[in-house]
Amino acid sequence: MRLTNLKSLVTVLFMACGSAAKSDVTLAWNPVSGNVTNYMLYWGTNTGVYLFGVAAGLQTTYTVTGLTPGSVYYFAVTAQAADGTQSLDSNEAVYTNTTVTPPSLPGTNGGSTGGGTMAGGGSGGSGGSGGTNNSNTINTNSGEIAVVGIPPVLGLTFNSAHHPVLNITGTVGATFNLLSSTNPASLASWNIFTNQTMTNALGPTNSGSASVINLAYVPASQTYEVIDSNPPTSEFYKMAMPYDYMVLADANLTGQGYPSRLVLVRMPGVSADDVCYVTNQSSFIHYDTTNHAFSIEPSGGTIRQIASTLATSLGQNWTSASEFGYSNGVSTILATVVETEPPGSDPVAGQSTPSIAIDF
Numbered sequence: 001m002r003l004t005n006l007k008s009l010v011t012v013l014f015m016a017c018g019s020a021a022k023s024d025v026t027l028a029w030n031p032v033s034g035n036v037t038n039y040m041l042y043w044g045t046n047t048g049v050y051l052f053g054v055a056a057g058l059q060t061t062y063t064v065t066g067l068t069p070g071s072v073y074y075f076a077v078t079a080q081a082a083d084g085t086q087s088l089d090s091n092e093a094v095y096t097n098t099t100v101t102p103p104s105l106p107g108t109n110g111g112s113t114g115g116g117t118m119a120g121g122g123s124g125g126s127g128g129s130g131g132t133n134n135s136n137t138i139n140t141n142s143g144e145i146a147v148v149g150i151p152p153v154l155g156l157t158f159n160s161a162h163h164p165v166l167n168i169t170g171t172v173g174a175t176f177n178l179l180s181s182t183n184p185a186s187l188a189s190w191n192i193f194t195n196q197t198m199t200n201a202l203g204p205t206n207s208g209s210a211s212v213i214n215l216a217y218v219p220a221s222q223t224y225e226v227i228d229s230n231p232p233t234s235e236f237y238k239m240a241m242p243y244d245y246m247v248l249a250d251a252n253l254t255g256q257g258y259p260s261r262l263v264l265v266r267m268p269g270v271s272a273d274d275v276c277y278v279t280n281q282s283s284f285i286h287y288d289t290t291n292h293a294f295s296i297e298p299s300g301g302t303i304r305q306i307a308s309t310l311a312t313s314l315g316q317n318w319t320s321a322s323e324f325g326y327s328n329g330v331s332t333i334l335a336t337v338v339e340t341e342p343p344g345s346d347p348v349a350g351q352s353t354p355s356i357a358i359d360f
Helices: 208-216 245-255 303-314
Strands: 011-017 023-028 036-044 052-057 061-067 072-081 093-096 118-122 137-139 144-146 153-158 164-171 175-181 191-197 219-225 234-240 260-267 270-278 283-288 293-298 320-327 330-338 356-359
Touching: 023 072, 036 061, 052 061, 061 072, 153 234, 164 175, 164 234, 191 219, 208 245, 208 283, 208 293, 245 260, 245 270, 245 283, 260 303, 270 303, 283 303, 293 303, 303 320, 303 330
Parallel strands: none
Antiparallel strands: 011 023, 023 061, 036 052, 036 072, 072 093, 118 234, 137 144, 144 293, 153 164, 164 219, 175 191, 175 234, 260 270, 260 320, 270 283, 283 293, 320 330, 330 356
């Protein structure tokens, strides 16, 4: 018996916070007519790629627990009949976990967690490939610009030799750690087996006011063949960028003759956020980890002006801000400004010597 498809029926019902580090989300869907014996709820961190699933029985709500802060999750439901037939996937429900996390170290607030995607499959078949932006778009209402390759996407196929081939979409200059695991639910099981720097440019597709973003983030795509003399029956892969997109912008723009600086702004109740200030543009680039989009904000060039402009644009207050440098995996604080101190005591931006080195 053919089951009615669940199109346009799945919704995120509500969120129940579990802790400062994790949260839960409850989903609901309308019942399907026919001899339904079970509903299957699937989810993952890429659109159309569902790495996890659970049998919900005949209930039409289910709570998924332990979601990672700052991640976007995609959900779909299918209905199963007694004879084993299954409906097509429902519509896809999207949920962004905005649980507040502890402040980030400079250069890490948008990359190491927000920059990773995962794919997996058995050695005899093809794993899922993640969704990606088809083109760069400019949201004229918010002034935000979506860039192809951000967030990055990791797809998995197999070649004629039955070796896994990782298909990576990202941006030129970005270096990713590639990790593998046979038990993706266990954080301790993930191991870095190589790293890749994106070099195969697809070409910039932004224009006009997005020219600085064009230079900082050029879409790229390449593949990596995994050769294992003793492959497991099933293995999962993911990638993670050890620094964030502001650090990448700073490196890319500086290499093209655009002087830039990195500034980390601390705001109460919000994870610390950083920007890449482009000196000869009198503006800074900001990355919205929720929408995976960039904006260019005009600003004065002092640390205090940059912090005030960012906080105002986000509707927040700021407490302190630090200019920092990033090199070889080390973030170095160059100067710090405290909001409550007199502006006359502020250090001169871009002219301070390192005071604190943070190795992560």
